[in-house]
Amino acid sequence: MxxxxxxxxxxxxxxxxxxxxxxxxxxxxxxVTGFPTIWAQNIKDVTLRQFGTGVSNLNDVAVKVKEDLGFTLEMTALDSDSVTQRAATQPKSFDIADIEYWICKKVWPTGNLQAMDTSKIKNFDKIAPIFTTGKLTPESTVAQGTAPSTVGFVDGKGGTAFAKEVTGWMTLIPTIYNADTLGIRPDLIGRPIDTWAELLNPEFKGKASILDISSIGIMDMAMVCEAMGEIKYADKGNMTREEIDKTIAIFTEAKKNGQFRAFWKSFDESVNLMASGEVVIQSMWSPAITAVKAKGIECVYQPLKEGYRSWGGGIGLSANLSGLELEAAYEYINWYLSGWVGGYLMRQGYYSAVPETSKEFMSENEWGYWYEGKPATGDITSPTGDKLAAAGDVRDGGSYEARMGAVACWNAVMDENQYMVGKWNEFIAA
Amino acid sequence: MPLKRSFSNALAAWLMASPLAIVLALFLVLPIAMIVVVSFWGATEFSIYPAFKLDNYEFLLRSSVTYSVFLKTFMFTVISWALCLAIGFTVAYFLAFHIRTQTWQIVLFLVCTVPFLTSNIIRMISWVPFLGRNGIANQTLMSMGIIDEPLEWLLFSDFAVVLAFVHLYTLFMVVPIFNTMMRIDKSLLEAARDAGATGYQTLTNVILPLTKPGIMIGSIFVVTLVMGDFITVRFMSGSQSANVGRLISNDVALLRYPSAAATSVVLLITVLIVIGIMLRFVNIRKEL
Missing domain, CATH: 1.10.287 (Helix Hairpins)
Incomplete structure (x- = not known):
């Protein structure tokens, strides 16, 4: 002082x-250099409380934080509905919110989160452009839905309106993201699948499934309806009432005709449906495919010509954070982007916000397989040691550019969300 | 003197009743009152605010989903109840009148409760691999040559839901019926026989009327459990059917507490009406 x-x-x-x-x-x-030594001693007493969905709330991360940074990170894993609720209604219960971008759109206006000063983030320049400008390459266009770049920045520290371009204040630091598509059982289908429309193909009557989480399910439906040529959407992430009605009508008819075997709500359910052969084609998440494969059952995360439905999460800071805790949070974010976590996530089949730094924590074989879409040169294992692929295998969908470059829409929350939920309930009850 | 005594008597009576009254007020009346109050509140996407609005009820009573879902709930209830009653009555009858020693009655009764040592959810989920397309049931039927194609309706169907309900709740029927049957004076059965009644006549004219309270208690258990359930319907129908419980759980998941509360109130009233009708048939208090 x-x-x-x-x-x-x-x-x-x-x-x-x-x-x-x-x-x-x-x-x-x-x-300035003297400053960290002052708080370096106190920082061991700091505890940051983080909550989020199970995907990135990994215990290994908390252990590594303690080891590398010295402070304690408490993790709470919740389902995405509870995450939204908590971020919106209990701002004092957390320091760091690990949420999805569409949740951010819903929660940011409550003022429970504070924007981050990008000048304090060392690897800011290296963050994948999909989160900053929204363009993977200078030529690509921003996909439909709640694209992370559209809710990624605000005008100032206390800004509540999202900025259209990159500013010095970031809402969420991207942590984990991926491109979702349909999962199929190639051994039971026995022919190539290349379009979302196949989900409603009568050939798979009683053997199809879709997820029963309205906000995501409606988008998968939209991908299917558009692929069938039935509906052309202005924005699949923000449908009009008429578009919602039409979409649900098409799927209600399919349901009444017995197209679906079941709907799933949790990760495990989707794995069991696929592994048991009850279902041969369904909406699915990447780690679920991995889990089916780990049982020795053939399962493909099928790239489709209409593109992917993508999602992304990030960490945001509670508005209550200040002083030493805030410094620790910045330290945590800088550590998060420095590569170890990225490498860990990439080896699970997700992508990291700063691919460049993750590379240093992956073997050449792993980097080639997961990121570049090259054939594996040896066994590919998950961070927990399960074998996921053998030499010669290529990742479904190929390289990062091929997959993230083909995103058709991002997970979103619609203006007509309440109406859509009502319609979704009708669909389930039909 | 008499006045003073009656006053202290009244005080003692109040004091003796108050612990139960307080417990009931705190844990039954208060929560239900809270639900009723919230059902008139309003909700935004992530908060609820106090108000007095009829919107929640208006939306509920106008939506065709509500009626189809309540109809489905009644369907599940009636079918599950009938099957639970038939099986429960048979099992209780067998235990009470065909097993002669009390030791064996107790042993066999305990055997009935063995499945209840595991959790409700596990008992339900264990049906899934059994009934599946490539499950044991289908494989057995196919290897016996009874069917050529796997039966699709065994799993993720209304059949599966009812099967799980019956499996989960039959014991709630067995216990009270068995209990009332054990209280039936055996000399009544002998008298019936001496008077020339056939086995069937004894059953319908003696045993059935005397076990009515047990049947009614079991029925109340089964009806309330089935009408309030949501997880069995979700798992066993593969999320393809909806009952009122699922409607409420969906609302809760989407933070629409007032709407969930309104649905709960309607469900509560419905269940109370159903039980009220059932109690018209049998005066449980008198018969106990």
Whole structure:
């Protein structure tokens, strides 16, 4: 505390003199480098409470944080509905929120989260452009739905309106994302599948499934209806009432005709439906495919010509964070982006926000298989040691650019959400 | 003097009744009152606010989904109840009148409760691999040559839901019926026989009327459990059917508590009416 006024005094004087600016900066930087040693001792007492969905709330991360940074990270895993609820209604119950971008759109206006100063984030420049400009390559267009770039920035620290372009204040630091598609059992189907429309193909009567989570399910439905040529949507992530009615009508008819074997709500259910052969084609999540494969059953995360439905999550800071805790949170974010977590997530089949740094924590074979879409040169194992692929195997959908470049829409929350939920209930009860 | 005594008597009576009254008020009346109050509140996407609005009920009573879902709930209830009653009565009858020693009655009764040592959910889920397309049931039937194609309706269907209900709740029927049957004076059965009644006549004219309270208690258990269920319907129908419980759980998941509360109130009233009708047939208190 004593040093701070002195450094101000010196730098003001040196500015006045106009010659000793360099010296002032040197003293200033001396103060700054001294600062971390002051709190480095206190930081061990800091506990950050993080909550989020199970996908990225990994215990291994908390253990590694303790090891690398010294402070304690408490993790709570909840389902996405509870996550939304908690972020919106209990701001004092957490320090770090690990939420999806569409949840951010819903929760940000409550003012429970604070924007992050990008100048404090070391690897900000290396964050995948899909989260900043929204464009994977300069030529690509921003996909439909709640694209992360559209809710990724605000105008200032306390800003409540999302900025259209990159600013110095970021809402969420992306952690984990992926492109979703249909999962199929190639051994039971026995022919190539290349379009979302196949989900309603009468050939798979009684052997199809879709997930019973309205906000995501409606998008998978939209992908199917558009692929069938039945409906052309202006924005699949923000449908009109008429579009919702038509979409649900098509699926209600299919349901009445016995197209679906079941609907699933949890990860395990989707794995069991596929592994038991009850279902041969369904909406699915990447780790579920991995889980089916781990049982020695053939299962493909089928790339389709209409593209992927993508989702992404990120960590946001509670508005209540300040002082030492806030510094620790920035430290955590910088550590998060520095590569170890990225490597861990990439080896599970997700993508990391800063692929460049993750590369250093992956073998050449792993990087080639997961990111570049190259044939594996040896066994590919998950972080927990299960064998996922053998030499010569290629990742479904190929490289990062091939997969993330073919995103048709992002998970979203619609303006007509309440109406859609009502319609969804009708569909389930039909 | 008499006045003073009656006053202290009244005080004692109040004091003796108050612990139960307080417990009931805190854990039954208060929560239900809360649900009724919230059912008139309003909701935004992530918060609820106090108000007095009839919107929740209006939406509920106008939606065709509500009626089809209540109809489905009644269907599940009636079918499950009838099957639970038939099986429960048979099992209780066998235990009470065909097993001669009390030791064996107790042993066999305990055998009936063995499945209840595992959780409700596990008992339900264990049907899934059994009834599946490639499950044991289908494989057995196919290897016996009874069917050529796997039966699709065994799993993820209304059949599966009812099967699980009957499996889960029959014991709730067995216990009270067995209990009332054990209280029937055996000399009544002998008298019936001496008077020349056939076995069937004894059953319908003696045993059935005397076990009515047990049947009614069991029925109340089964009806309330089935009408309030949501997880069995979700798992066994593969989320393809909906009952009122699922409607409520969907609302809760989407943070629409007032709407969930309104549905709960309607369900509560419905269940109370059903039980009220059932109690018209038998005066449980008198018969106990």
């Amino acid at each position: 004593n040093e701070t006024p002195k450094s101000n005094f010196v730098s003001r004087r040196s500015l006045l003199k106009g010659t000793a600016a360099v010296a002032g900066a040197a003293i200033g930087s001396g103060v």
